Amino acid sequence: MSDVIQTGRRDMGSVPRKIALIDATVGVFSRNIPAIAAAVGCILLWQLVVWIFKIPTFMAPSPIDVVFALRDNAATLMRNFLPTLLEAVLGFIFGNLVAILLAIWFVHSKVAEKAFYPIAVFVKAIPIIALAPILVLIFGNGITPKIIIAGLICFFPTLVNMVQGLRSAPPAMLDLMRVLSASQSEILWKVRIPSSLPFLFAALKIAATSSVMGAIVAEWIGSSFGLGALIIEATYNFRSPLLYATVVIAALLAVVLFFIVSVVETKVVRWKPAGQH
Amino acid sequence: MGAASAKRPASLPDGSGLAVAVSHLDIRFGGKGNEFTALSDVTVDIPEGAFVTMLGPSGCGKSTLLRCVADLVHISGGSVSVLGRGPQQAREARDFAFVFQDATLLPWRSVIDNVRLPLEVGKHDKSSYADPYKLLEMVGLKGRENALPHELSGGMRQRVAIARALVTRPRILLMDEPFGALDEITRDKLNEELLRLWQETGTTILFVTHSIPEAAFLGQYVLMLQAHPGRVKEFMKVDLPYPRSLAMRDTVEFIKVTAHLRSLLEECL
Numbered sequence: 149m150s151d152v153i154q155t156g157r158r159d160m161g162s163v164p165r166k167i168a169l170i171d172a173t174v175g176v177f178s179r180n181i182p183a184i185a186a187a188v189g190c191i192l193l194w195q196l197v198v199w200i201f202k203i204p205t206f207m208a209p210s211p212i213d214v215v216f217a218l219r220d221n222a223a224t225l226m227r228n229f230l231p232t233l234l235e236a237v238l239g240f241i242f243g244n245l246v247a248i249l250l251a252i253w254f255v256h257s258k259v260a261e262k263a264f265y266p267i268a269v270f271v272k273a274i275p276i277i278a279l280a281p282i283l284v285l286i287f288g289n290g291i292t293p294k295i296i297i298a299g300l301i302c303f304f305p306t307l308v309n310m311v312q313g314l315r316s317a318p319p320a321m322l323d324l325m326r327v328l329s330a331s332q333s334e335i336l337w338k339v340r341i342p343s344s345l346p347f348l349f350a351a352l353k354i355a356a357t358s359s360v361m362g363a364i365v366a367e368w369i370g371s372s373f374g375l376g377a378l379i380i381e382a383t384y385n386f387r388s389p390l391l392y393a394t395v396v397i398a399a400l401l402a403v404v405l406f407f408i409v410s411v412v413e414t415k416v417v418r419w420k421p422a423g424q425h
Numbered sequence: 426m427g428a429a430s431a432k433r434p435a436s437l438p439d440g441s442g443l444a445v446a447v448s449h450l451d452i453r454f455g456g457k458g459n460e461f462t463a464l465s466d467v468t469v470d471i472p473e474g475a476f477v478t479m480l481g482p483s484g485c486g487k488s489t490l491l492r493c494v495a496d497l498v499h500i501s502g503g504s505v506s507v508l509g510r511g512p513q514q515a516r517e518a519r520d521f522a523f524v525f526q527d528a529t530l531l532p533w534r535s536v537i538d539n540v541r542l543p544l545e546v547g548k549h550d551k552s553s554y555a556d557p558y559k560l561l562e563m564v565g566l567k568g569r570e571n572a573l574p575h576e577l578s579g580g581m582r583q584r585v586a587i588a589r590a591l592v593t594r595p596r597i598l599l600m601d602e603p604f605g606a607l608d609e610i611t612r613d614k615l616n617e618e619l620l621r622l623w624q625e626t627g628t629t630i631l632f633v634t635h636s637i638p639e640a641a642f643l644g645q646y647v648l649m650l651q652a653h654p655g656r657v658k659e660f661m662k663v664d665l666p667y668p669r670s671l672a673m674r675d676t677v678e679f680i681k682v683t684a685h686l687r688s689l690l691e692e693c694l
Binding site for chain 1: 492495496497516517519521522523525526527529531532533542543545546547549573574575
């Protein structure tokens with residue numbers, strides 16, 4: 149009798165947790181049924197079109213060809229994936245860091261803003277593709293020009309959003325800090341930076357995907373490694389399945405970075421903006 | 426200007442010192458050409474421990490006068506003395522606390538961390554400050570310490586703001602239409618609680634409102650301002666006994682006071 153009760157009690161702890169996990173998984177799946185169905189439908193349609201119209205593989209490979217290419221070239225893909233990942237992530241970090249620091253400076257110094265904002269706009273206005281060869285000439289064929297380009301692409305949206313975010317604190321909140329005789333750095337850390345976070349994350353989500361794009365575009369210019377170089381190589385050699393496989397990997401990388409930023413955002417920004425109740 | 430005005434005898438018969446002494450105060454905004462006079466030649470003495478409500482038509486500068494005492498507005502002429510010193514020194518000494526119309530809580534901080542904010546900011550000796558938990562209990566928010574502001578109702582948020590203002594044990598509480606955005610039932614309840622708090626702590630309260638009943642119910646004195654430019658219409662004592670309850674608002678005496686205030690207000694227009 150007592151045994152039965154004990155086992156019953158022991159199971160109480162783990163079973164609901166397991167059920168909760170399954171529930172959550174099923175929940176995520178069932179919530180996303182339309183998206184999953186649409187994706188599967190598109191892939192099926194693609195496969196059918198390739199079969200029915202007998203499209204040659206070099207022109208447009210079928211999804212099955214792409215899956216085989218992913219399997220057969222796993223080592224090549226991985227070897228070229230890692231540098232691109234590194235460039236995108238380092239570019240993301242440096243580009244955003246510089247943008248955030250510059251935004252903080254702008255908010256505290258009108259002169260700095262007047263002096264450097266036009267330059268920032270000008271740098272943004274230069275097409276990245278035109279900038280890549282220049283940076284390759286300066287920094288050589290290594291990883292540095294790719295990081296710089298990935299960083300530059302992140303830089304501007306974050307700068308603009310961060311300046312706006314740091315200025316978004318309601319005037320009453322700043323009055324409150326003044327009544328408390330708070331210092332500039334206390335106002336920055338306790339009011340301005342927290343109120344800028346929703347703006348910052350909006351920019352970081354854009355930067356997460358565009359940093360991958362920046363790294364890949366940079367690898368197009370005379371690079372011997374990275375997903376960008378692989379794309380060029382596969383195109384010139386008519387290895388379309390490999391080209392498509394590379395594109396899929398690049399897109400997945402961008403999606404994963406975006407997802408990570410989104411998860412961090414939900415952990416960090418748990419409040420609703422002031423005035424929105 | 427500070428020391429001299431503090432020693433000046435109170436113009437009111439209470440005999441206590443002055444919390445705020447305003448003398449020939451002018452406030453002008455804007456540059457040449459589009460200059461706007463918010464307050465003109467305002468002189469008023471507020472005795473320590475008094476509850477003064479400030480009433481007047483919109484644009485009469487009652488909020489500006491309050492913000493001037495709080496050192497949030499630049500003085501164009503005349504002087505303001507807060508407990509015998511200038512507004513800036515009084516602010517730096519934390520002689521007063523300010524409650525805004527919007528609760529102005531930091532939305533990313535929990536209730537208790539909002540009340541703690543004055544303890545974290547500024548280089549002040551915080552050993553004599555009140556216990557944030559006790560203050561939250563006093564304003565009826567025990568158990569909600571870890572809630573975020575957006576999880577609270579408007580009335581609850583304003584209670585948190587009041588607890589935050591009281592944490593420094595200010596000698597003067599400046600309140601700028603603190604209950605203006607609340608529904609009437611919540612407002613009545615908070616009015617009663619504010620009176621109780623005032624009687625318990627002895628804090629001087631300057632309270633801006635646009636509600637005649639609220640001004641009469643709370644105020645020991647009513648400072649009536651008139652507009653264009655903002656100036657003092659009348660500084661009058663409200664002859665109603667404390668403690669006051671909400672039921673008092675149905676008495677003839679109370680209605681006489683509000684009727685008088687209303688007629689004064691109409692003269693201002």
